[in-house]
Amino acid sequence: MRYRWHIGSLAWLVHRITGVLLALYLIAHIFVLSHLKDPSSYNQIMNMMKNPVIKIGELMLFAVVLIHVFAGIRITMLEIGFSTKYHKQMAYFSAFAVCLIWLIGAFYFLKEVF
Amino acid sequence: MWSWLFHRITGVILVAGLLYHFIFMHFMGHDNYSYEAVAQRLKEPSWQFFNIIFLLSALYHGFYGLNGLVSEYIKGNYWKRFMKYVVFIIPIVLAFFGMKIVIF
Amino acid sequence: MSKFYTFRIKRYLPDQNPPTRWDEFRIKLNSMERVLDGLVKIKENIDGTLTFRKSCAHGVCGSCAMNINGKNRLACQTLVKDLPEIIEIEPLPSLPVIKDLVVDMTLFFEKNDKVLPYLINDEPPPERERIQSPEEQHRILESITCIMCGSCTTSCPVFWADKQYLGPSALLKSYRFLFDTRDRATEERLQAITGEHGVWRCHSIFNCVEVCPKEIDITNHILKLKRLAVKKGFRGGER
Numbered sequence: 328m329r330y331r332w333h334i335g336s337l338a339w340l341v342h343r344i345t346g347v348l349l350a351l352y353l354i355a356h357i358f359v360l361s362h363l364k365d366p367s368s369y370n371q372i373m374n375m376m377k378n379p380v381i382k383i384g385e386l387m388l389f390a391v392v393l394i395h396v397f398a399g400i401r402i403t404m405l406e407i408g409f410s411t412k413y414h415k416q417m418a419y420f421s422a423f424a425v426c427l428i429w430l431i432g433a434f435y436f437l438k439e440v441f
Numbered sequence: 442m443w444s445w446l447f448h449r450i451t452g453v454i455l456v457a458g459l460l461y462h463f464i465f466m467h468f469m470g471h472d473n474y475s476y477e478a479v480a481q482r483l484k485e486p487s488w489q490f491f492n493i494i495f496l497l498s499a500l501y502h503g504f505y506g507l508n509g510l511v512s513e514y515i516k517g518n519y520w521k522r523f524m525k526y527v528v529f530i531i532p533i534v535l536a537f538f539g540m541k542i543v544i545f
Numbered sequence: 546m547s548k549f550y551t552f553r554i555k556r557y558l559p560d561q562n563p564p565t566r567w568d569e570f571r572i573k574l575n576s577m578e579r580v581l582d583g584l585v586k587i588k589e590n591i592d593g594t595l596t597f598r599k600s601c602a603h604g605v606c607g608s609c610a611m612n613i614n615g616k617n618r619l620a621c622q623t624l625v626k627d628l629p630e631i632i633e634i635e636p637l638p639s640l641p642v643i644k645d646l647v648v649d650m651t652l653f654f655e656k657n658d659k660v661l662p663y664l665i666n667d668e669p670p671p672e673r674e675r676i677q678s679p680e681e682q683h684r685i686l687e688s689i690t691c692i693m694c695g696s697c698t699t700s701c702p703v704f705w706a707d708k709q710y711l712g713p714s715a716l717l718k719s720y721r722f723l724f725d726t727r728d729r730a731t732e733e734r735l736q737a738i739t740g741e742h743g744v745w746r747c748h749s750i751f752n753c754v755e756v757c758p759k760e761i762d763i764t765n766h767i768l769k770l771k772r773l774a775v776k777k778g779f780r781g782g783e784r
Binding site: 343346347349350353354357358360361363364366369370373389392396399400403406432 | 463476496499500507510539
Binding site for chain 3: 445509514
């Protein structure tokens, strides 16, 4: 079955996929952090985080978080009574805001490395 | 209804919390997340409070979402009930692990 | 001005092997004609076994809802001049197909029955009609125009996955009575829509609004239902 996509259903799909990714990441995040009880293991992990590959992973995670947050803000705004007439404009604006904030965030992320 | 409404409320809490979390952990330089700084912060009650709220909100929000996915996508009563238990128990276990680091 | 169009139609003939195949028909239609006219011409002149539902042919009965070029719409309301030269027609998605473009709508109408689609008011009837002001009528005016063609429910990605979900059409019907000032069964209606597969499964995807042939803002109505349920502090069994 093929079905035509539009910005509303696309926003839903992206929201859903990023949500699952974040839930899975949350499990790993809490589990790993809960095992860092002494300074040496903590610093070991933190040094590992300086690896460029992991930095890129972090940036991607940042993008996933932003996308999920803005999709969530759009849905919440609609639910508390913002007019559904503008839902498409809201989705486009969210996409723009995600790009902008991601670029600004990426700048700060990379400043740490260099 | 309450569970759904709470999903939205925790969502709003998370947006505020994430803002704080990201600024502190990533944008303010290395000093903020060295082991000593983190351990120091975790001793303060206000930070403990923030972390616990943040942790529980994130767990609730995430696993309520997964619970919804189980409702929609998992077919078969037996399998569905099993997955419902899974998405109920995992956050409780994780909450225990998370609490353990917040309250040393 | 007339032009040739290619109709690619997904056939389902249960007594053939394999039962599913795509057929192509090339016919000439003028710019005033609709997809339904094309289908009728094919049935009359080319292939008499082509099966589809139609009745009024004027967008009132809702029989001829089908998936045209990847979007659910009424064949009687879609002009061929608005479509590309190749027109792909499929039955409504996610419902069991009986033959060709005819789907089994039982599931769809079952959802409708679940939301108590009738006025409930046990107060003694007044001498004349139960009066509504124009403002009160205006609140439900949009939802009354629903023709129950099934386009919205079968366009909903949640319904594709979760057949127990009430779907936009049934929720709209529920809105129509919940916001009717003459109706008294608010509690029962909220009970009916706030289950695990009820109103909370709507994720504001807007597929239903995209396809509705009567241009009803269905998502807006469902959002109002959610707000009403929250305002009434209604405890549906969710988890």
